[in-house]
Amino acid sequence: MPTSITYKYYMPTRVIVGKNCIIANSDIFKPLGKKALIVTGAQSAKRNGSEKDVTTALKAVGIDYLVYDKIMSNPTISCAYEGAKLAKDNKVDFIVGIGGGSPMDAGKAIALLAAQDIPEENLFSGQYENKVMPMVLVPTTAGTGSEVTQYSILTNDKAQTKTSIAADLLFPTVAFLDATYTEDLPLVTTINTAIDALSHAIEGMLSVRASTISDSLASESIRLIMDCVPDMLQAIKLEAEGRFRPEKREQLLEASCMAGMVIAQAGTTVVHSMGYSLTYFKDIDHGRTNGLLLGEYLRLVEKTQPNLTRRILKAMDLSDVDSFQELMNGLLGRREEVSSEEISQYSKITMRAKNIANCIVKPTEEDVREMFERSCMNDV
């Protein structure tokens, strides 16, 4: 019996997609202010041409800028405060975040912290004034979807995990999607980020907040990513760097954006919470952690929600969870070792995460432990 529907849809970011879209739409920067802070990593935005396109567009409309290119992988809280201080000291009006999830998430946190004083102990409280700097985001990987979400995920040493700032304020003003910047990504990054996007789409469908709208975006995102998987497996086999055809790059970038729109509505699940431990303690790439863990959560869901699992598998054109695991094994290669002691520690941390409440099937600590055990190699 279908129950009465209740949900919200909100995603106010203006998304502009296409080759050369930044330069072609430079007027869009004009109303945002007179001075920008470009937030990015040390190298990739310079290599792939994205930073150049942004600075060209800013110059074209007479906007001054400075560059903060110190964002590391899994950015820290102090990195966000440092960037915000720079923004305030230099009186910038808006933020341009360029890169993968790390610079974009850092850029979003900086936009918040530069517009209002939030002491560190309140950073994840969700209680903020209604003030933020406008943000323009330019993804240069096809995974995070951060360009269309209200989340900024930072490394939280106090909690020994990654924690998200979640607030509608953090929806970017504009997101520019130009797949040109993703063309030179190494194969392993292409695969890990694609798995991240796939996980967003699937976890969105496994969320208590899933809706008709988010599910329709999720299904199409899954279809687009799965359509690229044969190319990835082929590239692994050939030990090629996997120069995908440009239209596949576009497809992955669209899919990751749509998956971002999904988690903006539905949020993520225990898969992300568990993965944060593997990233925090073992330095395993974020997208990869989702790929390691997702199959076992699908298996847990299948026990009580077989129809939902079937619907997700059908969107992937797979017959069962085992086939999904085989596919992941092909993409991930040898899995990392994690000891029983570590698993106990990670399981405890996982159970404290906010996303547990978001899961359509709520795992117990014992479930989490088992999922870790089955997802990683372990030396019992």
Next chain:
Amino acid sequence: MPTSITYKYYMPTRVIVGKNCIIANSDIFKPLGKKALIVTGAQSAKRNGSEKDVTTALKAVGIDYLVYDKIMSNPTISCAYEGAKLAKDNKVDFIVGIGGGSPMDAGKAIALLAAQDIPEENLFSGQYENKVMPMVLVPTTAGTGSEVTQYSILTNDKAQTKTSIAADLLFPTVAFLDATYTEDLPLVTTINTAIDALSHAIEGMLSVRASTISDSLASESIRLIMDCVPDMLQAIKLEAEGRFRPEKREQLLEASCMAGMVIAQAGTTVVHSMGYSLTYFKDIDHGRTNGLLLGEYLRLVEKTQPNLTRRILKAMDLSDVDSFQELMNGLLGRREEVSSEEISQYSKITMRAKNIANCIVKPTEEDVREMFERSCMNDV
């Protein structure tokens, strides 16, 4: 060969879906101001409980209001100016539009005209200042999708057709979707509005601005509507008023909203332009005109874009355009008579419409004439 993708996605309206969602979210009105103008028709909003729920919510948060309930079907330009004068004279801060497409579109035009002075000759120019009153919209039919679009469509006597104001300013602030208000709709309204929504979804896929995102929303919207069609045909057969099960009402309302999100991105096609003549001169209901005309445009598109037509038919689970026409015949009953002279006149007017440029297959005036001839009974 796929070409490089170029498109924009923007739909900043906050959509809140569910039974009693207005009362449950009355706080949302608070930041919008101290006084509201409720824009609605003379009767239905009173009958179906929507106006009561809005006023209850406004009172709960201490907001004053007045009611402008003079909106007729296919509202005129002067009706919009009259409402705007009322809004200004009474110093209201925001607009609440309740009803089908007519009151919602009027409400949106009033929100614009109350915030800035636009002489009538510039009303459809698209050149406006960046000022508008906040709008809250409550659809009480499941068809128009106006609650999530940037369009306000008014009867334009000078051009002898309906013309749209199109501006990002017109995206509502909030849309409340509570299917309770649609439960008492007469069968013919349920059918005509469902056909309107179906046409939005399909026309969005036939637009030069169709994108992966809009197509995924369109496909799901089509699926949801088609799932309700057997109930409609059954109700016609039984001459019942077709009290649908509530979850079907919810499904239609979600589908019409998603189809609105589609045309917000992709716009409509020649089907709408042609239909406006049938409404303007023959007083045929808007949704019904789309149902009369859509099949013949699908046939025209099929000649040069067979794959696209097949994809749309597949989303409807239909094998060919003839099956679509049969289905429409079942829903529409006897078609209206239009004379050859009238068809000549309407075809000329149609060719001046903005949406012609939006069509993936651009019809000639002769194509338009033929589509009219085949879509209506005519006394050649």
